[in-house]
Amino acid sequence: MLLNYLRLLLLPFSFIYGLAITLRKKLYDWGIMKSVKFDLPIICVGNLAVGGSGKTPTTEYLVRLLADYKIAILSRGYGRKTKGFILADDTATAETIGDEPLQYYQKFEGVTVAVCEERVVGIEKLKENHDLIILDDAFQHRAVTAGLNILLFEFRKLGTLQFLLPAGNLRDVFSSRKRADVLLVTKAPVPLLHVAQQASINELQPNNTQKVLHSYLKYGNLQHLYTEESLPLESLKDRQIFLLTGIANPDPLIEELGKYTEHIKHEKFPDHYSFKTEDIKKFKSAFDVSEKKEKIIITTEKDSKRLKAAGFKDLLVNLPVYFLPIEVDLFEEDKITFDELILNYVKSNRRNR
Structure with missing residues (x-):
């Protein structure tokens, strides 16, 4: 306000x-x-x-x-x-x-x-x-x-x-x-x-x-950030989602994910945001301390390009990190x-x- x-x-x-x-x-x-x-x-x-x-x-x-x-x-x-x-x-x-x-x-x-x-x-x-x-x-x-x-x-x-x-x-x-x-x-x-x-x-x-x-x-299937693995959106049912976005309007994405689970923790950054190591460390810590057994990290396809290019692999490679492709x-x-x-x-x- x-x-x-x-x-x-x-x-x-x-x-x-x-x-x-x-x-x-x-x-x-x-x-x-x-x-x-x-x-x-x-x-x-x-x-x-x-x-x-x-x-x-x-x-x-x-x-x-x-x-x-x-x-x-x-x-x-x-x-x-x-x-x-x-x-x-x-x-x-x-x-x-x-x-x-x-x-x-x-x-x-x-x-x-x-x-x-x-x-x-x-x-x-x-x-x-x-x-x-x-x-x-x-x-x-x-x-x-x-x-x-x-x-x-x-x-x-x-x-x-x-x-x-x-x-x-x-x-x-x-x-x-x-x-x-x-x-x-x-x-x-x-x-x-x-x-x-x-x-x-x-x-x-x-x-x-x-x-x-x-x-x-x-919306397509979830694609793993580093491997060829993919998951259907239905697999998100009742999971804890840690959502990481740096896009102008994440609302439609949140609405889509909300069809499968109400457990969504969203870390929102500005459009085209250049992620920093401290941002990813903080986000990873929140994921690690969550007691929910079934949990997953999701980002957008556009954000995935910056996450992969910025050298965050050591922090993310062992985590369930996926991006969600969209088409018009x-x-x-x-x-x-x-x-x-x-x-x-x-x-x-x-x-x-």
Whole structure:
């Protein structure tokens, strides 16, 4: 509650921030600030808020859908300790390219993954050898004119009062949604009632060319951090879960785990948090002193990249540490529309290489 009051004190700064980004937006709209268009399909996946809307699993959905093409994923590489253009290879770590790009690289063989703060520079280096480029989290990067913009909105946050930074979590004004081609509502409940579907459409007020589509999360089997072992979620029944997260919004994950057990101890860190040895030691101590016989450590797939890369194996290797993979899928009619739209766009704009 105190934090909410403190945020209200920041509203004047949010107003100034809003003026600044609106002016920047107009400078691009008027052509005063230049935006580069490229002669190959470029799909941008973005959102208006800071983190937590499902960009990573949505990007992975696109990679699976477009598996017949030579794909490059270009990201800023948030949280990395390097600068400039870096092409992911087997030496890459979360510290060199960021946790999400590392996840893409390790998950998809044959897909090029690169990071670069300047997307124009990154595209220039990738465009000759690829059929298409997916820009991860680049909706606000107006220096590039993407051929197809997919803008994500979290279902639960639609219809709630949200403020611009720093008072709130919005990094762009709501009117910017008009630039997008697809307004994808993420993390929708299953089943999705028609009235709820219509409510989100009414909230987003799409123009005549925009599609409002709905997606939901699918959870896979738990995967051991260091071995090939996997466990079904049903095995969590009545277990004590020690949950370790460094993501923007762990609530859907907690809700999913809560279907199997009410015994969840959650250690929450900020999005892209760089875990420290002391953090892991403290977490391990809490696990060790727990008297519950059936206990397990769970983290997210994104967090697992930082845990493995940061040299914590000596502390964790003998513990039951698992991560929970997630995927995005769309409801039946929306899936047909979305897949067809994406495939037609790439097919129509692909160069003859």
